[in-house]
Amino acid sequence: MSRGFAEDRPYISTLEAAKALGVSVSTIKRWVDVDILPAHRTAGGHRKLMRSEVLALARQGDLPREDLARLAVPIRKSDIDVKAVADALHRALLEGDVASSRAVVRCSYEAGLPIETLADEVIAPVMAKVGHGWETSQIDVWHEHRGTQVCTAALFELQTELERRAESERPLAIGAAPAGDLYILPSLLAQLVLLDAGWEAINLGGNTPLESLSKALRALRPRLVWLTISHLEDVEGFVSAYRDFHREADRQGAAVVVGGRALIEAVRARLPYSSFGDRLTHLGTFARTLHPRPKRPNRGRPRKV
Template sequence: MNRPDKVEADKPGAGVDLLPERYVSTQQVAEALGVSVTTIKRWVDQGILPAQRTVGGHRKLPLGEILRLVRQGVLPQPNLSVLLGTTVETCSSDTQLLARQIRQAALRQDGALLRTLIRGAYTQGLSMAQLADEVIVPLMHAVGHGWESGTLDVMQEHRITQEVAAVLYELRELLRPPSDRYRPRAIGGAPEHDHYLLPTLLAQLTLFDCGWNAINLGPHTPVSAFQAAVEELRPRLVWLSATHLVDAESFLAEFNPQARAWQRQGIVIVVGGQALTQDIRNRLVYTSYGDGFQQLAALVQSLEPHPGLPRRGRPPQDRP
C-alpha cells in the first residue's frame, strides 16, 4: 500500500501550543505526588530524580520523566492535574473511542482538535506504545485507505500527515531524556529508499517512553550509516523499521553481514514493518521481530525494567 506518511513534517512546535512546559518546579512535583518539597529535593540531590538547576540555583524537573516514572509505578500515586494544568482537555481512556474521535478530527482536517486529543491522551496516562498501536497506526491506515479509494486527495492526505508528525515531534521534546546517564542507548531508522517518516519516529518515542536514550537516524538510511552510528554511539539495541524495500536481495546482502557483527558485540537487533515479509525474515539476521510498538516496549522493558534510575535506589511506593 502506498502509505501516506512520506512527506516531511513541519518544524516542531508549529500550530496551537497546548502542551505543558517541559520542566516543572519541585513545589509542583511535590503537590502532584503528595509528598513534601524536602522529599523531592532529597530525591534530586541523591540522584534518584533527574533535575537541572536554574541560574538562581532552583531545581527544575523534566515533566516527561515524571510522567514516565509515574506510569511505571516508581513514584507515588499522583495528582497530575497539578503538573498538566487546565489547558489539556480531558480525553477518553477508551482507546477505541479515542481512535474514532481522532480519526474524525483528522478527516475533518481539524488540526487543533487532532493535536489536543493526541497530546492529551499521552499526558493523561496512555503509553506511547499503546498510543501508537491503537490510535496513530489505525488513523494512518484510514488516511491511506481514503487516498486509495479517492475520498481523500493528496493535499488532504499530506495535511493530515503533517499534523500528526508535528504533534509527535512535540511529544518527542517532552519525552526526550534530559541526560543519558544510567540509560541504555538505541539507534535505528528506516532502510535506504524507504521514505516513510512516522514508523521509525514512533519507535523512537516508544523507546523514550521506556526510559531509553534513542537516536532516530530517520527514513532513507543506508546500512553504512547504521554501521557508522554503531561504531560511534555503541548502542545496546538497533531497530529497523522497514515499510518499503526497493531491492530486498541487495538489502539482505548488505545488512546481514553488519547485523552478524553487531550480534557478536552483544547488540540486540529489533526489526519490524510491512516490507519484512515472512520470506525476507527467514533470511534476515535479527534478534527480535515485532508487528507492533507494544511488543517493542515489552522487549526493552524486559532488558531494562527501570532505566534511568541509579542502582542505589528509587522513591518508595508509600509516602515517607
C-alpha cells in the first residue's frame, strides 16, 4: 500500500498504545476505565484499543505522544503524499471501485490527514477533475454520476465512524445547501469537518429552502448553521430569502457560516454572516474557535480525589 495509508490492523494492545503515547500500561488501563480511551474486550477479557481511536485522540492534542510510528501510521500531513492519495481516489471513482474508494478515504484519515485537507486538497480537486472529464467528453455523464455516488458512499462510511466515537456532550450545528442547489458533497463534507471538530452536526442536504432551514433553527436551536452554496438559480430571490433566514439565526443566537463556489464576491457583499470560507479548512478553524475541545490529562496518572 502507498505511503500515507494505515496498515490493515484495526486493534492494538494496551502495551502498544502505552509505548506509542509514552505512558505506562496502567495509565492506559486507567484511561480506559474513566472513558478517556474507548476499548473493546476480547473473549478472554483482555482490553483491545482501536488504533484509529488512539490516533484520533493523539492528533487532536488530547493525549501525549511519544512514538506514534509504533502505530504504523504517520501523524503529520507532510508525511502523506496528498497527490498520490488524490490520484488513487480519482482512479477508483472512474472505475466505480467502491472498496478502493472507501479504503483511500478511510486510510488517509486514519493516517493523520485532517478531514478539511482531505476535502480541500483531495476530494474537491478530484471531483472537479471528474466533472471536467465529462465536460470535455473524455468520460460519459454516467461515469460522473457513478463516481459521485461512490465518493458519497465512502464519506457516509467515514461519517458512521466519526459518530460512533463522538463525545456525548457536543454543541449542535445544522446545515444545508439552498433551494435549487442539488450538490450533495459540499454539505456532507462540511458535516464531517464539524463532526471531527467535536460537534453534533445535522446535514439537511441539498435543495433545502431557506424558509425550511429557519424552521429547523427554531425547532433545534443549534449553536452554528452552515450553508454551502454551489449553485444559485435566482440571485435576487436567494439574497432576499437569506436575509430573512439570517434574522432568524440572529434571534436564535446561532452563528452562520457560508461558503461555496457560487458565493462570488458580488453576492457575498450583500449577505450578513458570522464567518465565510472558500475552503472547509476555514469552517474547521471557526468551529474549533467557537467550541474548543476540553483537554485530556497530559500524561501519567490522573490526580487522586
